[in-house]
Amino acid sequence: MKFLFKIICIALLGYLVQLFLPFWSLALVAFLVNIIIKTKGFAAFAAGFISGILLWSAKAYLIDMNTNSILTEKMAKIFSLSSPMLILVTGLVAALVTAFASLTGHQFNTLFERKRSDVYR
Amino acid sequence: MKLFKFLISLAITVSLLYLLNNQVNVGGTALPPLGKLLDPFHGFWQNAQNDSLPYYANIQLEGLKGEVKVHYDEFGIPHIFAENNHDLYMAQGYIVAQHRLWQMEFQTHAAAGRVAEIVGDGALNFDRGQRRKGMVFGAERTYELMKADKETFEYIEAYANGVNQYINSLSYKDLPVEYKLLDYRPEEWTSFKSALILEYMIDALTGYDEDFESSNALQMFGKETFDLLFPESLLDTDPVTPTDSANQWAFEPLEIDTPKLDLPTDLVQNVLPKPDPDNGSNNWAVAGSKTKSGKPILANDTHLGLNLPSLWILLQLHSPDVNVMGFTFTGAAGITIGFNENAAWGFTNAPRDHKDWYKIEFQDESRSKYKYKDQWQPTTVKIEEIKVKGQDVFYDTVIYTHHGPVVYDKSFGDDDGYKNFALRWIGHDPSRVQTALLHLNRVSTHEDYVKAIEYWDAPPQNIVFATTHGDIALRVQGNYVAKWKDQGKFLMDGNNPLHEWQTLVPKAQNAFQLNPERGFVSSANQHPVDSLYPYWTYSPTYETYRNRIINRMLSAADDVTPQDMMTMQQNGYGILPEEILPLMLDSLIANELTDKGKAIVDSLKSWDYHYTVGSKTATYFQVWWSRLYRSIWDEFRIEDVALEEPSYFTTIHLMKNYPTLEFYDIDSTDQKETLKLLINESFNHTIDFLELWKEERNRDFTWGNYKATYVRHLADLGGSLAGFSSYNIQVQGEANTINSTKRNHGPSQRLVVEMTSPPQAWGIYPGGQSGNPGSPLYDNMIELWRTGAYHKLLFMLNKEESQNKIIFTQTFESK
Numbered sequence: 001m002k003f004l005f006k007i008i009c010i011a012l013l014g015y016l017v018q019l020f021l022p023f024w025s026l027a028l029v030a031f032l033v034n035i036i037i038k039t040k041g042f043a044a045f046a047a048g049f050i051s052g053i054l055l056w057s058a059k060a061y062l063i064d065m066n067t068n069s070i071l072t073e074k075m076a077k078i079f080s081l082s083s084p085m086l087i088l089v090t091g092l093v094a095a096l097v098t099a100f101a102s103l104t105g106h107q108f109n110t111l112f113e114r115k116r117s118d119v120y121r
Numbered sequence: 122m123k124l125f126k127f128l129i130s131l132a133i134t135v136s137l138l139y140l141l142n143n144q145v146n147v148g149g150t151a152l153p154p155l156g157k158l159l160d161p162f163h164g165f166w167q168n169a170q171n172d173s174l175p176y177y178a179n180i181q182l183e184g185l186k187g188e189v190k191v192h193y194d195e196f197g198i199p200h201i202f203a204e205n206n207h208d209l210y211m212a213q214g215y216i217v218a219q220h221r222l223w224q225m226e227f228q229t230h231a232a233a234g235r236v237a238e239i240v241g242d243g244a245l246n247f248d249r250g251q252r253r254k255g256m257v258f259g260a261e262r263t264y265e266l267m268k269a270d271k272e273t274f275e276y277i278e279a280y281a282n283g284v285n286q287y288i289n290s291l292s293y294k295d296l297p298v299e300y301k302l303l304d305y306r307p308e309e310w311t312s313f314k315s316a317l318i319l320e321y322m323i324d325a326l327t328g329y330d331e332d333f334e335s336s337n338a339l340q341m342f343g344k345e346t347f348d349l350l351f352p353e354s355l356l357d358t359d360p361v362t363p364t365d366s367a368n369q370w371a372f373e374p375l376e377i378d379t380p381k382l383d384l385p386t387d388l389v390q391n392v393l394p395k396p397d398p399d400n401g402s403n404n405w406a407v408a409g410s411k412t413k414s415g416k417p418i419l420a421n422d423t424h425l426g427l428n429l430p431s432l433w434i435l436l437q438l439h440s441p442d443v444n445v446m447g448f449t450f451t452g453a454a455g456i457t458i459g460f461n462e463n464a465a466w467g468f469t470n471a472p473r474d475h476k477d478w479y480k481i482e483f484q485d486e487s488r489s490k491y492k493y494k495d496q497w498q499p500t501t502v503k504i505e506e507i508k509v510k511g512q513d514v515f516y517d518t519v520i521y522t523h524h525g526p527v528v529y530d531k532s533f534g535d536d537d538g539y540k541n542f543a544l545r546w547i548g549h550d551p552s553r554v555q556t557a558l559l560h561l562n563r564v565s566t567h568e569d570y571v572k573a574i575e576y577w578d579a580p581p582q583n584i585v586f587a588t589t590h591g592d593i594a595l596r597v598q599g600n601y602v603a604k605w606k607d608q609g610k611f612l613m614d615g616n617n618p619l620h621e622w623q624t625l626v627p628k629a630q631n632a633f634q635l636n637p638e639r640g641f642v643s644s645a646n647q648h649p650v651d652s653l654y655p656y657w658t659y660s661p662t663y664e665t666y667r668n669r670i671i672n673r674m675l676s677a678a679d680d681v682t683p684q685d686m687m688t689m690q691q692n693g694y695g696i697l698p699e700e701i702l703p704l705m706l707d708s709l710i711a712n713e714l715t716d717k718g719k720a721i722v723d724s725l726k727s728w729d730y731h732y733t734v735g736s737k738t739a740t741y742f743q744v745w746w747s748r749l750y751r752s753i754w755d756e757f758r759i760e761d762v763a764l765e766e767p768s769y770f771t772t773i774h775l776m777k778n779y780p781t782l783e784f785y786d787i788d789s790t791d792q793k794e795t796l797k798l799l800i801n802e803s804f805n806h807t808i809d810f811l812e813l814w815k816e817e818r819n820r821d822f823t824w825g826n827y828k829a830t831y832v833r834h835l836a837d838l839g840g841s842l843a844g845f846s847s848y849n850i851q852v853q854g855e856a857n858t859i860n861s862t863k864r865n866h867g868p869s870q871r872l873v874v875e876m877t878s879p880p881q882a883w884g885i886y887p888g889g890q891s892g893n894p895g896s897p898l899y900d901n902m903i904e905l906w907r908t909g910a911y912h913k914l915l916f917m918l919n920k921e922e923s924q925n926k927i928i929f930t931q932t933f934e935s936k
Contacts, residue, residue: 019162022142022157022293023156023163023164024141024142024156056159056161060159060166063166063167064169070169071169071170071894074895075165075844078302078842078844090159090161094160096137097138097141100130101134103130104133110127
């Protein structure tokens, strides 16, 4: 549940932030969301990955549909990919960013968790 | 440990962001910044459009004096209505930038030799060539004259202002996709760039010369053979302005001092890349006496490299003192080829030898002095600073003499310290063509036209003209050097002042025609005049086929309609095969032919000489001819000397009149080849070659497939941006037919205007109004162009009319 919630949070906040800021803002969003919503390391990484690929692939897919693939096909040719692959690769780029930023957020949390557990154990 | 893990993943994230935000070099190719580029919120996805006119409806421009309305018709052509000229050209700058910003900047960068700073060291040699031949040197001199003309300067400044206000309105997301791919940003546009775009055209149209090749050939083959292989003129030429009762050259030509010829004897190997010698055009105007409506009809199609975004953009410009429509360059104020309420005009290149080379002798290695009139004169030095993307700045030292820049020296060309060659080129002289165009936009009578083109300096053009009053005219206009015979045909002596350009032909002595008896004027880059004209008019590239088919058709034409003229612009009939194929077929030894060979011969015998898309016969002929031609002139393909082969026209002349020329023998074989043997061998090779061609490509060699015309994106080098180019366009015609389409070259626009009141016009070009590959209007006209269709142009007399044909309007107001 938390996992799903995290995915939605990163994707939704990422969407909003991207309306104003360049692509690297995605990393900030993923980092911060993971500081607030705590999960295990692998879950953080996976949630980041999924939210990134969802957000960018979906956005790219919508643009592609809305514009009859007019530019997708030309750009796909330049990258020697098919159009669906270009949409997927677009998502993968975001996925890498959000996955590693999420992991970094998680690692950041663990820095303090350890201290806390030392005190109360 | 946890800190370590944190730092590791932080490091990964940060370096990932860095890599995705910057251009990365992978195995020599520069990958674009993938994060920025693929970001669907800001990257290339944002350039994809479903709306063909995705522009703001209300725009505020600083410095605008009144209101400007820009109406778009169904073809996406902007009709700009302004309350004064300043606003008109400011809006033009804004609108052209809105459609074509990347292209207009790229072309001026190319003119200035600044491509390496965008694409990297692959373009360094190109940039060096541009700098060394003095492109900026020439543009600066043109710009000085632009500044001196108050009106012209006001308009190009307003234009620049409009471009800049568009640039400043852009965030990364809005940038043309090429900036995102190549990872750079547009710089400020200046009115100097209007001079650079003109220099770009001057280079394309006057930049071709064969001086070194001719010098080499003269020394290798001797004068007698040279004159046989490179005659300046042959019978059968049909000049633009024939000598007749109206044209008797009743003027006193200027005196020119002719020296005793003593030329340098260097053999030169490496010469700069040249513009396509087929850069040329067709234009004609038919008098009312030959048309159905009784009104003149003017037609023009300009043959240039086929590129996307297209060189041309279609616009209408309206202010209280001008209403003009047609094709124009991105970066120039006004309309270049077009019409107004009273008149229409168009261009073909009017070639001549506009580029001469002088051997320079330096006093010593410092190159601070050179010999002129047997005395040592000081040189000046220009250090060219060429920025190279991802690398250190490249500094190139160019020595200037009073002739011009020493293009070839110890570090350029043959890299030989004794081969110092200075360039004297029309492109170094100031040109007032921008002013001439602004005047042409406003002409109504023949007198106005003559006055307007008095400013036409370079590139010299055959300027065709027609009015609603019924006049047709054509003037061979521009700056022409009055030369002594053979001056500048070969490499010359920089020491001898008589080898220099002495004076220009007065413009009043340039050849012209006004309402000639034959009922039409026409030009297709052929000889401007016959030998009776009092000046020597040599060019290595005079056209020899298109002009004759045009004149043949126009002479026979009657009751001409605009539709006839459009059909004529598509004509793919070849005079070349008409004149040589019978001889080639005659020379085949019948009993040595295979069955297949016999069938091909039959198809060639019944060929109508039309280069149609589906014709395999046309391909057979073209391949056969070009292989034969290459085997005749094998002597010209040697490694260490630059040579140009004789023209097709001369080759055919020689084949018919000199059947035993020594050149028919192929040097690399022991046997003695004859013309007949070459014809037979090349025929057999053609059959084998085309079978192999078909097998390798799994496509039949119809003319359309074999020619495989394509329109190339300006930055598509070797297929790197193939997605933005348009390939395998099935279009009829050949270089020497009216529809002069080659593989990547051909009619870059077509215009037909009937001089009714107001004029009616039809136009098309192989591209689209938008420069954005993500726009429906990026390449939408290519298919129409291919099939010979035209847009009937909407020429609005005022901004209120034809509102039912307007699909979008932009309103500009002062900020």
